[in-house]
Amino acid sequence: MPRIAYFGPQGTFTEQAAIGFVHPGRDELVPYETVPQALAAVRRSEVDAACVPVENSVEGAVPATMDALAEGEPLVAVAETVLPVRFSVLVRPGTGVGAVRTVASHPHALAQVRYWLEENLPEASVVSTTSTAAAAVAVQRGEFDAAVSAPVAVNHYPLSEFATDVADVADAKTRFLYLRRPGTLPEPTGSDRTSMVVTTADRVGALSELLVELALRGISLTRIESRPTKGRLGEYRFYIDMLGHVAEPRVGDALAALHRHCRQVRFLGSYPQAEPTVSGEPVAASNEDFTAAADWVAAVRRGVGA
Numbered sequence: 001m002p003r004i005a006y007f008g009p010q011g012t013f014t015e016q017a018a019i020g021f022v023h024p025g026r027d028e029l030v031p032y033e034t035v036p037q038a039l040a041a042v043r044r045s046e047v048d049a050a051c052v053p054v055e056n057s058v059e060g061a062v063p064a065t066m067d068a069l070a071e072g073e074p075l076v077a078v079a080e081t082v083l084p085v086r087f088s089v090l091v092r093p094g095t096g097v098g099a100v101r102t103v104a105s106h107p108h109a110l111a112q113v114r115y116w117l118e119e120n121l122p123e124a125s126v127v128s129t130t131s132t133a134a135a136a137v138a139v140q141r142g143e144f145d146a147a148v149s150a151p152v153a154v155n156h157y158p159l160s161e162f163a164t165d166v167a168d169v170a171d172a173k174t175r176f177l178y179l180r181r182p183g184t185l186p187e188p189t190g191s192d193r194t195s196m197v198v199t200t201a202d203r204v205g206a207l208s209e210l211l212v213e214l215a216l217r218g219i220s221l222t223r224i225e226s227r228p229t230k231g232r233l234g235e236y237r238f239y240i241d242m243l244g245h246v247a248e249p250r251v252g253d254a255l256a257a258l259h260r261h262c263r264q265v266r267f268l269g270s271y272p273q274a275e276p277t278v279s280g281e282p283v284a285a286s287n288e289d290f291t292a293a294a295d296w297v298a299a300v301r302r303g304v305g306a
């Protein structure tokens with residue numbers, strides 16, 4: 001029976017995402033307390049795949065996922081999914097507003113309900129937990145008074161809904177990856193994404209070389225993000241998502257060029273896009289565009305523009 005790790009415990013958003021990847025009745029879902037633990041379980045073949053969050057439309061990247069994918073034995077994404085994210089605030093039954101002195105959750109969840117907390121629980125202190133569901137477990141144990149959780153968490157833990165449909169940003173979304181040990185790649189579908197992590201050479205223009213290689217081949221970037229290598233101060237890795245599949249000539253050609261230019265390139269997978277990417281804006285290159293841009297720079301130099 002295939003075993004699928006997810007960032008748990010039961011009742012996380014990631015479990016919801018993982019359910020979408022598994023075959024009911026065939027696959028077994030196995031919770032792990034942290035993202036690195038879920039990925040380590042795939043690396044040591046304790047499970048066949050793992051589902052982890054990778055980025056959020058409000059809070060950005062999930063650093064634990066980025067670091068764990070850049071280091072250790074390589075893993076590759078074979079699928080992604082995007083889920084809308086709204087929260088329930090869960091308490092022990094009978095807890096009134098005045099009794100909520102501590103609110104716990106995953107840092108990404110707390111960041112997405114900051115204004116709601118200021119409005120509704122201004123006196124409560126905020127505490128980070130490993131996941132939204134870990135916060136629910138801690139509330140059940142009496143360690144904190146309220147948990148900012150995924151709506152499904154109320155089905156797993158004996159808690160009450162203090163508030164539902166909580167979100168500072170109404171249509172926030174989180175993207176999750178489904179990762180395996182390297183093996184057969186998913187077939188190209190015509191609407192794919194390729195992910196990689198790249199350490200550029202230490203020379204002037206290294207990042208622009210990388211971007212030019214993609215632009216010259218008409219490849220659209222959907223994400224570029226940097227994280228320190230944890231080595232020298234100022235040394236960064238770039239996490240790059242682009243449209244296309246490594247089986248396509250222009251994408252394969254671009255990856256080969258990056259392999260030549262960059263100090264290190266790690267392929268993180270080519271997989272079908274969960275949602276089609278809205279196509280970009282035209283290049284602003286009319287004479288009016290140049291004049292308006294020059295006027296703006298002149299205003300900045302005079303100290304009256306920004």
Ligand SMILES: O=C(O)C(=O)Cc1ccccc1
Binds near residue numbers: 013108133174
């Ligand atoms: O803690 C969870 O439930 C997760 O799956 C991570 C997360 C946290 C906040 C928004 C989306 C995913």
